Amino acid sequence: MEQNIHQTLKSVFGYDQFRSAQQEIIERLLAGRDCFVLMPTGGGKSLCYQLPALHRDGVGLVVSPLISLMKDQVDALVANGVQAAFYNSSLSGVQARRVLAELHAGQLDLLYVAPERLMSDDFLARLADIPVALIAIDEAHCISQWGHDFRPEYRKLGGLRQHFPQVPIVALTATAEPHTRRDIIERLQLQEAQSFITGYDRPNIRYTVLEKQKPFSQLRTFLAGRPDEAGIVYCLSRKRVDKLCQQLVDAGFAAAPYHAGLTDQQRREAQERFLYDEVRIIVATVAFGMGIDKSNIRFVVHYDIPKNIESFYQETGRSGRDGLPAEALLLFGYGDIQVARGLIEKTMNPEYRRIELHKLNAMIGFAEALGCRRRVLLGYFGEQPDRDCGNCDICLNPPEMIDITEDSRKALSCVYRVGQRFGAGHVIAVLRGSSGERIVRLGHDRLSTYGIGADLSQDYWGSIIRHLVHRGYLSQDVGDYSVLRLTEASWPLLRGEQRLEMARPRIRAEQVGRKTKAARLPDGVVADEQLFDRLRRLRKELADRSGVPPFVIFHDRTLMEMAGRQPLTEEELLSIGGVGEAKCRRYGSDFLEVIETYRGEDH
Incomplete structure (x- = not known):
């Protein structure tokens, strides 16, 4: 079995080895046993259920909260040669019938569904005659009232165990402090499940907090130092999103707004333009981002303080999913605290209000931290690092x-x-x-x-x-x-x-400096930046031709490794991380041609 899953890892997903805990989780699911997985964004959660679904009989059912997330995941799987589909309200009648026909014919390895669709009587009756390989519940913190993004429709998933007593269930999240973890396990009846807690640390993300003084000027300076990078700017209100986005556009930045006050069509267009690299900055409320699979987001800015550390952690975690350097900037003003506290105070549920006020106070503690910020962040989730991180503003510019x-x-x-x-x-x-x-x-x-x-x-x-x-x-x-x-x-x-x-408390925070463009991968490979830019342009052309976001073709990290190793044969290309057999067949000759042409030039 071990050799088998390693072959699949390489041939389908293009990787030579598993990352922390992935192999153990996969083997447990293959053995038909439940799991709870807490793994940071970019840590490889999806592979934990995608790969075993290819080895077990039947279809792997993936519960996902957002239509856009389902599409991103399915696009990436199909590009890897996997038989995957989603079944949700975005499909036309013809498309929906085709997906159901593939499901009944046993032609799907993975099917993504929303929780309410999965737990409907009609759909459960349909599944009664279909072998189910496993059930994966993504963004599992949504099931818990303690979770920062509680969704009532997720509560029905507690009935899965009665409907599928012999099917292994895996619950996955990047964000769950101890109360939320216990609640997820209890509500999904996963008492026999083994928990895999791989930690919260994202060492490639640099955390910086600036005292909020002339915030638009601070933001503009930050963005000016990152002219080619994609990022998200979060605000607490729709009104601020609209105003700030217009200010950025007027200042010459390619930006688009995203919030619940826009029409479905407007939100979908904004998200697609961002995913397809047609705008580089999204200005958004928290309505944007859950499960966004765009790997080359290089920064996340919080223009206002988030209401809790869970939201801050998950939102900043949308940057640097490829493991390359990323920035998380928080503009911190005491007036924002009153706004956030006012939003919480409006709730009628006293218990919820008490919990949320505690969480806001913890977020304020992070912003006011006078020691390593990563210690504060990880400490909230129950981790105690044995040393300072060396990659936050406090560590890089130590106060007295x-x-x-x-x-x-x-x-x-x-x-x-x-x-x-x-x-x-x-x-x-x-x-x-x-x-x-x-x-x-x-x-x-x-x-x-x-x-x-x-x-x-x-x-x-x-x-x-x-x-x-x-x-x-x-x-x-x-x-x-x-x-x-x-x-x-x-x-x-x-x-x-x-x-x-x-x-000692600092009255004025230091201004954020320009980020040095990192052309070196963690394994020591140094990318040729000119070649990287050419490969990135090729990726955009191929993506537009295929009608998918560029990161579905290859992640930035894969392109950087190509620009460093400069392969000239298919065999050499297959040794690059993220290049599987299906992608090599489909796109390999185009990338090899660009590399060969570049190497033949005089640089």
């Missing part, structure tokens, strides 16, 4: 460090003295000697830690507590009213056995 050992001990001691039963606001109020009614009623004005931090500001103590949470000295439980609790790591600090430093 100050010793906060004694103040940290005061904060930890106060958390302990109040019984580890209160959130940050109450702990800070005790530290600063507040005479509020609740503190007096609880007797917390008689604690030894009462007022020991009265000479320091509330903002300073907030920074201290956030830093202690980010570094793992305190835990903060969203499921229990954001209560602060000591961790095992806090005791050596409390006992005076450790010292702790923190970056």
